Amino acid sequence: MLVAAIALVLLDAPAPAGAGAPRKAQAPGASTQTVAYLPWVARHDGAPARPVARLGGDAGVVAAAGRRVFVGMDDRIGVYDLDDAGRPALVAVSRPFEAAVRGLDVVADDVGPQIVALVGSGGIHAFDVDDAGRLDPWFGVAVPGEVHDVAVAPGWLRGYLAMGEAGVGIVDLSPRIVPVAQPAGDGSRIVAGFPGRLAVGRGPAATGDIRWRGRLAVPGDVRRVVATPSHLLFVAIATGSILVYRLEDPDRPQLVFLPAGLRCGESGELADLAVDRPPHGLGPTRLVCAMRGRPGNIGVWSLDDHGPSSLRASAPIDDAQAALSIAGDAAAGDAVFGVTGAGDVVRFRVGLPLTLAPDGVSSVPGARAIAAAGGWVAVARGQRGLTVLRGDTLADVGGDAPPGAIAAAAPTGPGQVLAALTEAPAGLAAIWADADGRLRPAGFLPLGVQAIADVTLRAPRGxxxxxxxxxxxxxxxxxxxxxxxxxxxxxxxxxxxxxxxxxxxxxxxxxxxxxxxxxxxxxxxxxxxxxxxxxxxxxxxxxxxxxxxxxxxxxxxxxxxxxxxxxxxxxxxxxxxxxxxxxxxxxxxxxxxxxxxxxxxxxxxxxxxxxxxxxxxxxxxxxxxxxxxxxxxxxxxxxxxxxxxxxxxxxxxxxxxxxxxxxxxxxxxxxxxxxxxxxxxxxxxAPVRSVDAADGKLYVAAGAAGLYVFEIDPGSGRYLAAGPGPR
The missing domain is CATH 2.130.10.10 (YVTN repeat-like/Quinoprotein amine dehydrogenase)
Known part of the structure; x- marks a missing residue:
């Protein structure tokens, strides 16, 4: 049993480079407030360039809500809608961040669904999601130190950050943006930072309050956090211990004393922690966890408004199948799903008393993370993109895979169609640029060559x-x-x-x-x-x-x-x-x-x-x-x-x-x-394989990292994205 005392420690974020000493103002529930700047702010004094479009990359994290799937694809978030057969269709892509997306959480309030993204060293960002799946950014904050995971408490709109040995950071996500506009010389809109405000940058400018509420001191290395609609916060330590907190006051979580304590496993390292939230409140809410080790372990608890009622099931996993990710879905029956290091998606049937038995397996090479909702299982497969499985049979119903590592690319004609040389597999991909700037593969021609480096690609401009x-x-x-x-x-x-x-x-x-x-x-x-x-x-x-x-x-x-x-x-x-x-x-x-x-x-x-x-x-x-x-x-x-x-x-x-x-x-x-x-x-x-340029756009083939498209900024003459909105 592991019992922890609570301490709220004020979190004083460092000022961005070149910003001088941070300005501070009082905020309810905390004694400090720090101005932070979003990484996407387009500052004309040397801000790094950001591509206006990108294809390919590494799908490393995934979240799901109903028939909508959100995928962290390197430094972007892709939004997919699933049709009646579960086939995914890409409907929106966020603009690139400054770092890879490392965590996603989806919540909903009276305004509508939102998604919160953890972007490595780039901080956390919140988006409203409209009916068409487009992402509207309304919050962003820089995060000091290393962060492993993010969770949002539904109803409270508090962000809880797994910060390793530093404990759990608490961020107030509740304020909506207030439009503020100051014309810049190039016709864009720039907003200056001032106490308690956030500069959002190019495009329709906006500001929003930033409130670091504090830090929850937790003994151990915090790796995962999960929040439930019943105002419970679960904090998982790397060793497998799980602490439960009540969020009656979201800024001061109260530890729930459990005589038997919660442990995901007796050996190994924590791999993942998730909550199965039943649709429309029907069915049990469950907490599922996974350990990687020799052997690994999967654990499942039933939850009520007071916390875990009992350990429902636990099962060891062969050490050759160390769990990487775990998810539950009440709509798919009494089952949980795990991704293993061997590239398998395993369905486990939860039974009584306290049994958890494998009930199906599907080989999905490259599987990294999963999310389950609405009877479907979405699998992020790294450079192989996204695959969707049926929850009851684990049958593959469709996916969205990039064309492969891109060795060269060239715009053809007016640039609506791009030609790209790919390797593994070797071929020529046709890539179409939609009216909103999204890139999508439109066809593939295999090439019978041993090395794609022996092939030169060129295309006429007119x-x-x-x-x-x-x-x-x-x-x-x-x-x-x-x-x-x-x-x-x-x-x-x-x-x-x-x-x-x-x-x-x-x-x-x-x-x-x-x-x-x-x-x-x-x-x-x-x-x-x-x-x-x-x-x-x-x-x-x-x-x-x-x-x-x-x-x-x-x-x-x-x-x-x-x-x-x-x-x-x-x-x-x-x-x-x-x-x-x-x-x-x-x-x-x-x-x-x-x-x-x-x-x-x-x-x-x-x-x-x-x-x-x-x-x-x-x-x-x-x-x-x-x-x-x-x-x-x-x-x-x-x-x-x-x-x-x-x-x-x-x-x-x-x-x-x-x-x-x-x-x-x-x-x-x-x-x-x-x-x-x-x-x-x-x-x-990573090394750039080749470049091409035409009509103010630069096309960069970056191998396994995909294809980048940069567009010249007419005001500064530099290659910058046009703003933080979706593409």
Whole structure:
């Protein structure tokens, strides 16, 4: 038995960096009040960029209410509606946060349903959910320290945070936002922070009170918290002990003394804690918990208004199936569901007296977390997305899976349809952008290649619309993405020894043992109109207007590389009009009508170098201001108007024994084409595989992290999201 004393400790949140000392004001029930800023505030003095759309990522947490499922997908929340057959349809996606979503809780009051999200180090955020599933943010607060879980007390609208050794934090979520508007110079609305208020940022601005009510001191490492409509708070310790508190005063929980105490298991570590809330108050309310260990354990209690009435059932779990998540659903019969480390969803039948027996199993590879409601079981599967099972049979009724790790992406035509190269499985995905900006897979074409890195993807910006081209070592394929469904191969054209490709207008330029010019005016039937043999190997190619620039080296790989310039004003008869020897190993090229930008990698030196090619007979290398060096590997570059996007990847230097460089995308201003100027850096946690850009939008393929779309902010010229509203 574990008995704990209660202490309310005032929680003094630190001021955000650069905000100075926090202003404080009295709030009922607490002696301090701290101003905190939402991570999504769009401040024009260097705020990090946030994508306006994203596809893919890691589905790690899930919550359910009726036929609506909420999924934490890395740094966003996806909202799904289930049809009569249980098939999920994505209806809304929140804007990205600053960190991954680590916890979700769904509550309802007289205003309607709300969802509260725990966003790692980014704090907690509350949303109203309208009938269409859209998320309307109305509260956010920064959280000091590590937080493992969040629970909301229905009726009280208090947030209870599992803060490890720091106990349970208590936050007042009750105040609704009050519209406040102050026009900014760019037409957006910005609200300044002041005592007791919260700056929400771009879009229709709003403020709301922030009230840290205090902290509940609990002996042990608090990992999970659950609140019930009967005003009970359950606090689970990592060792498996569960404390019960009564919430007659939500700011001062009172410990309920239980002679026998509550323990989820005798060994191992707590995995999960949940409450089965029966629909419309029909049937018993149950507390379920899971332990991972050798062996693990599942426990179930019946609850009444006074707390757990008795231990109804307990069952060990094979140590090869350590429980990761647990959920109950009265609508699916007297059963609870568990996710195991082996990737199984197990249904347990609760019987009397005190029995809990497996009653079905479904293999769901990648299963991470589950939520059960309305007779359905929603399973978050990491990078495999969401799967829904029937609660009574565990039959798979449907899901929503991302197309796979995205290695490259390109907008086609006006950008409504994106083409994306994926791996595991290897293929080409057609991705459609809805009118509200959501990205959804619309078709998939498997590609029979061993390594997707051997395939180059490019798409024209204008005509032909909704076409993409794939370059292999010896072939060029035209792919039609204009109709929903499977992308269609239209033609395969032989291009021996091809290594790089560029598209400008309706012409495709392929570098290999020389330069090939391909006319794609008829997108279904691209045809070669010229071929210039040079007997070398192309490293990169770029085109701008009537000039094509090719970096070539000897086939043996002997350095250095040469830069060749071709005049293609007559596409049927390209002419070499200039060259520059010894430009170092070239990773990628970008170009304007008179300047060439080379991504170089040689002798442990990396970066971007500018060449003045206005006079192709006298090409000049511009050192000094024309060079942008990187500490990490320089991986690629793309141009859109007067901006360059340079990919950098950090690495561990075995010689100096230290990390070098940064991982992400540099935004460079080339309005003065001979002097690239760094304007912004977009950081990424994992290496960026490739980038493309068109019409003020930047498309970043980030492998298993998915596809990101950034949009330029017209006021600042920086790549920022348009505000905190849903997408």
């Amino acid at each position: 005509r032909p619309a909704n076409y993409a081209y794939l370059l292999y070592y010896n072939a060029l394929e035209a792919i039609d993405l204009s109709a929903p469904g499977v992308p269609e191969k239209r033609r395969t054209l032989a291009v021996p020894d091809a290594t790089a490709m560029a598209i400008d207008g309706r012409h495709i330029y392929v570098a290999g043992d020389g330069l090939r010019v391909i006319d794609a005016d008829v997108p279904d039937a691209p045809r070669e109109v010229a071929y210039v043999f040079r007997g070398r190997t192309g490293e990169a190619v770029a085109a701008a207007g009537d000039r094509v620039y090719v970096a070539q080296r000897l086939p043996t790989g002997v350095r250095p590389t040469d830069l060749w310039v071709f005049d293609v004003s007559n596409r049927a008869a390209p002419r070499q009009v200039g060259s520059l020897p010894n430009i170092e190993h070239t990773v990628a090229l970008a170009a304007t009508s008179g300047h060439v930008y080379q991504v170089y990698d040689q002798d442990r030196r990396y970066g971007l170098r500018t060449f003045d090619a206005r006079d192709p007979a006298a090409i000049r290398r511009l050192d000094g201001a024309g060079t942008f060096a990187t500490d990490g590997y320089a991986r690629g570059v793309v141009r859109d108007g007067d901006r360059l996007f340079l990919v950098e990847e950090a690495y561990f230097d075995r010689i100096s024994r230290r990390d070098r460089g940064r991982t992400g995308v540099h935004v460079l201003d080339i309005r003065q084409p001979d002097r690239p100027v760094a304007r912004q850096f977009l950081p990424f946690a």
